[in-house]
Amino acid sequence: MLKEYQSIKIEEFNYELPEDNIAKYPLPKRDESKLLVYENNEITDSHFSEIHDFLPKNSMLLVNNTRVIPARLIFFKDTGAQIEVFCLEPLDFNGDYTRALAKKYKCRWKCIAGNLKKWKGTITLSFLYNNNPVTLYADIESRIDETVNVFFSWDMPDLDFATVVELAGLVPLPPYIKRKTEETDKLRYQTVYAQHRGSVAAPTAGLHFTPEVFNQLKSKNISVEEITLHVGAGTFKPVSVDEIGQHIMHAEHLIVEKLLLEKLLNHTPNPLIAVGTTTVRTIESLVQIARKIKNGEETDVFVVNQWDAYSGDNQDITMHESLEILLKFMDCKKINHIEAQTSMMIVPGYLLRFFDAIITNFHQPKSTLLLLVTSFIGMDWKQIYHHSIQNNYRFLSYGDSSLLFTKNKQNQ
DSSP states (O other), rough: OHHHHHBOOOGGGOOOOOOBBSSOOOOOGGGGGGEEEEHHHHHHHEEGGGGGGGGGGTTTTEEEEEEEEOOOOOEEEETTTTEEEEEEEESSSGHHHHHTOBSSSSEEEEEEEGGGGGGGGGGGEEEEEETEEEEEEEEEEEEETEEEEEEEEEOOTOBBHHHHHHHHBBOOOOSOOOOOOOOTHHHSSSSSOEEEEEEEEEOOOGGGOOHHHHHHHHHHEEEEEEEEEOGGGGGGGGSSSSBGOOOOOOOEEEEEEEHHHHHHHHHSOOOEEEEHHHHHHHHHHHHHHHHHTTOOOOOSEEEEEETTGSOOTTSSSHHHHHHHHHHHHHHHOOEEEEEEEEEEOOOOOOBBBOOOOOEEEOOTTTOHHHHHHHHHGGHHHHHHHHHHTTTTBBTTTTOEEEEEOOOOOOOO
C-alpha cells in the first residue's frame, strides 16, 4: 500500500502557470479577492467577502494563528560583501519557538545562507533600538547539507531575539514574488489573527479574512477556532524528483490545545472547514499521534514522519477515536496541549478524517501543496485550475482564494 502512494508521478500535477497570473502584490482590501467555490462537481465564481453564503450553518472554521517573523537578515563583511541569512528554526529549547525567540544576548538557529562561500569568521549587522546602536553578530557553528547552524549574539543583552529580528530583519516573501520587500508587506504578509511568532512563511489562506468577514460568519453561527503550526521555508521547496516517494518533506512544529480537541469532539457531525493546508497537516497529524499513543509511545514532543499515515491500515483509526485517545492521554499527563514535529505528506488517496472542505489559495505546479489539495477533490483540480487561469484568478501567496468541498472523508 505504501509503495502505491510513493510511486505517484509528480508530472501528473504539472500545469502551465502564466507569469501574469502570479500575484506580486496583495489587493488593496483583503476580502476583495476572488473566491472559486467547488461543490458537487460545480464551479462558482464569487468574492471572498461573500464566503459566508457558501459555508453551511453551524460549521466550524479552523485557522492557523502563527505569526511570521522577519526571518531574512542581511549581514555585511568588512570588505562590503553581503551575506543573507534566512532563519529556519531554533536549535535551542528543542525547537520551541516561543522560548527561543524570548532568549536574550545569544541564541542558535538553523539557517540558509546566501553567498556562503564568502562567509569566513564573524559577520555583523547594525540597527537601532530606541535610537541606540546595536550590533548583531553571526558565526557558523557547523554545516549540514544545504543549511548552516548559526550562533547569534548581540551587544545589548536586554533585547530578546524576537525584538532583534523585528528591528533588523526583512519579511521573507516567497521566491516567486520577484520584487524587493516593501514596508506594506510587514502588515499584509500577516493574517489579521496572527498571534504566536515562529513562521518564516505566512499561512496564506488566511490573508483574505477581515473583521467584516468574521462578523458575517458569526451571523450564520459559524465558529472560528485556532491551531498553531509554524510554517517553514520547506513549504516552497519544489518537488524535483519523478516520484513523490523520493521527495523529502520538511518538518514543522505544531501546538494544539486540549480545549480545541474537546470542541472538535463535541462539534460532530457539523461540518469542519480547514483554512489552509497548514491547518490540514496539523489536525490530520493528530491521527498519527493518537496511533503512537495507542501503541504505547509517550513523549513530550511527538514526531510524525512523512509516511506514517500510509503504513499499515490507513483506515484503522477514526476521528472520534483519535480525539478520545488524545484527551485521555492529556488527562493522564495533566497537560493542556499537544506538541509535535510533523513531516506528514498528504497525497492523493489519503483518507481525510476531519475536514469537509478547505479554504486555500492556488498553488504552484508540481508542489506538495497541490498534492494535498487533491486529497480533497482528486484529479478535478485540473479543471478547477484551468478555469481559474482562463478567468484571470491571481495565483500563489498574494493571490485569490478557493473553497473546495471534499469527496473523500472517512465516517466519523
